[in-house]
Amino acid sequence: MIYRIVHRTTYKYKNPVSLGNHVACLKPRLLQHQQLTQTELRIHPLPATETERVDYFGNLLCFFTVQEPHKQLVVEARSEVIMQDNTSPWPQQSPPWEMAAQSLPNDLSTEGLKAYQFGFESPRIRVRPEFADYALQSFTPGRPMTDALLDLTARIHKDFRFDSKVTTVRTTTEEVFRKRRGVCQDFAHLQIACLRSLNLAARYVSGYLRTYPPPGKPRLIGADASHAWVSAYCPGVGWLDVDPTNNLVPSNGHVTLAWGRDYSDVSPLRGLILGGGAHTLKVAVDMEPLNSD
Template identity: 65%
Template structure:
């Protein structure tokens, strides 16, 4: 599936911002199932300095400085992405989950080393026995990795309620787990915490999710969504993506933007400003399928 993707972020401030230093993570990753054909970043007011670099995890970051006094900042990324996802959960060998997880410390291959770093706690994901016990209800002894992963994802989808007002970016994963409410970011953090607590390597994936209008209703521009899901490493299969918010393996309707240890590594836009006072934030995402 070929998409034109637009991600527009608008900040409005009650007082002028004199200087803003920002980092954007808005260029989708390009790999075999998610090929980026084009990407453009537009910023208003125009920045006085702009650079790009690739971070430790392979995501492209854009650094820019706005020195013109402004009460509104608009950052819009437009991309053309070809998505061709192959569901791999039921294909290829699937080792018992213990065999897939525990040998990573001794696996000195490039793939093994890359996965090993996602077995540990991270700034927004701490590990504890509560997560471990919850995970082990699905990860029973000798169970194939893919089968256990699908069941854990299904249980999170069933046990947790989507509530956009229940949490914010500062809500801890422990609090989400206790209250069983949250959004896609929270559910991804919870599943990763469960997996890492039993030594399974898991990373946080940010991206976009295509949405569909109700029957008989027109498609609304800007009504698609930023999204988050997880990817767990299975020896012999590689990385297996799962979306606990929707209880699915990501499909051609999921566009990958970035991945890291948790949300903090892949926040779409962050930075520091001088001035500004109170602010309001508006995010609009649009995924237009081409050729359909």
């Protein structure tokens, strides 16, 4: 499957911005099942400087500075991605989850050492007894890690309602847990908090999810949205991706943009500005399939 993805972010400021330093995390990762054939970042006003680098987690970042006074900033990322059928099926067997948790600190393999850092608290995710208690309803004694992970994913999908009006990017996981409502970012943070509270390693994955219009309705350009899901580490098996928002295992309909400890590591666009005052933000995403299934 080939997708053309256009992610357009527009900031409108009440007063002129005299200087803006920004970081964009908008280029999909290169993975075994995901190839990036084309990528372009269009910025207006044109930046005075623009550089690229790979961050600690292997994500592709663009740093740019806008020195021209402006009351509007538009950042448009255009990518073309080839998604192969996921050749790694969900494993039929895995060790008990307790073994996975106990072995992680002693796993000196390259993958194990990389995974270990995702077992700790991060800026937006705390380890809490209430998260452990909720997770233990799925992670029962001796249960295989893969089975428990799928069960927790299904329970979050069932117990929490998708509601884009009750949370913001600053809403804490504890508040989401109390309200039982949120969006994909919140559900990903919650599931990671549950896993880390059991001493398991889990990372936050940002990207895009292919959506389908209602029967008989045309596909609306720009009506898609960015998405977030979870990747949990199981020693001897590897990373296992799950999508608690939709209760499914990601496939070639999920395009991976970046991953980190939580949203703060992979926010699409962040930075510092001088001036501007109040502002409005508009985001439009279009994920267009270029070939048929």
